[in-house]
Amino acid sequence: MKDIAEIRSDFPILERMVYGKPLVYFDNGATTQKPQSVIDSVNDVLTSYNGNIHRGVHYLSDMSSEAFENARQKVASFINAEKKEEIIFTSGTTGSINTLAFSFGERYVKSGDEIIISYLEHHANIVPWQMLCERKGALLKVIPINENGGIIIEEYYKLLSSRTKLVSVTQVSNALGTILPVAEIIKAAHQMNIPVMVDGAQGIQHGVVDVETMDCDFYAFSGHKVYGPTGIGILYGKGKWLSELPPYQGGGDMVDKVTFEKTTYNQLPFKFEAGTMNYPGAIGLAAALDYVTGIGRENISVREKELLQYATEKLTAIDGLRIYGTSANKISTISFLLRGIHQYDTGMVLDKMGIAVRTGTHCAQPVMDYFGIDGSVRASFCFYNTTEEIDSLVIGIEKVKSMFA
């Protein structure tokens, strides 16, 4: 593995100062920074071969179409999908889940049916299903959690029934960092022939994701959380499912033959890709996946576990600090509060010390409600972070305490 100085030099933004202090970027759960190779690849499309994909007969269109389809293949290989046609480009995880909620719902969900999610979901994996349930008169069932911030798996088994049409769970809680036992969830659902969708927005960047081994039916993630550009995301679906589902949006490129009487749809994956796709984003995402592969996903996982352990020890030692989400199985994210101090105050002071954290409900209000809090401070680390930066966070927290005591 490259050494840390070398890794950090791949990310130009990490060298910058904020308010005259070196940036400490601990908001990787919200979005990750981009290595130079990703920036170069997007720049290269726009500078050298921009042409609309799948449309032109000309040289530039051919070049960008080829790069776009190569990106699709790269994503397929990265998550070990069987075929590249199983990879749908979307605008992000939210776009992916909305696509699935609509298409799956239209085809399979009717009044009285049930969709299972967990208490740990990001709003993006709650609201699209609620909207579907409202449209169809279906019911949303929620797997409860315990005080460690893990799901209660026994309760999940009780929720599964012949009425269950789909299980949609997050791989990792964005608010707490808990890793869910998705393999177990999938296995139990499959025994009853129920498909499972996995929200990988917080999972894809922290280790090896293999959809074949995991055996999920659908998997969604965002480019910008795995060191790629914003505005590009992936919906993976097993071919047998995707070919059965109706398209989500209508428009150019997703059609086979259009007449005013009837339109027939294009084959997979284009059926789900109406209008001009964000091909610079897709090409940038491919560069990001190359970068991650170059660093090594096992290496990333090991390094981030070390950072989590170091930070957990340091933060636990701070008097008056409570960590929310204490499961043994976590990614490198720590959600916390200081006794008697509002998360917004903590975040505002840390910000002025150059430390970027997230504060608020993390688009996961039910999780906050469970713990009876209005929000928390979330520090999310990744492999380019250092133990020295964690030390800076500790100093920052002590400063916060001294100001608001």
Next chain:
Amino acid sequence: MTISEIQDNIIDEFSLFDDWMDKYNLLIDMGKDVPPIDPKYKIKDFLIEGCQSKVWLRPDFDGCLITFTADSDAIITRGIVSLLIKVLSGRTPGEIISTELYFIDRIGLRQNLSPTRSNGLLSMVRQMKLYAMAYDAKQKQN
């Protein structure tokens, strides 16, 4: 003092500090000076909910001037709330409607009023103006 004079005073007070922590300490102190809102008014009717912090705002109109009392669950937000009260409370509806709030920008706290920050402060300013408009309309009716 006119509203502009009060705003200028605040700007002068903050101009003494270059360091952000000093500015925040000043805000924290100012927050302590806010007369606490009567707990019975800390209810949904007077709550301005943001995703980052909450603000409670209650107007009291005596037929001539509007007095505002307010609070926040975050201390820095309460400090900024106290500044808004200092500037806009005890004024006529007409004054409140026509006031241009320039001090926030000048003391470097503009980011706290950005629509995306959603700490309730931008909504608080809007709400203060809305109350003023409502009382203004009511006055004109009478």
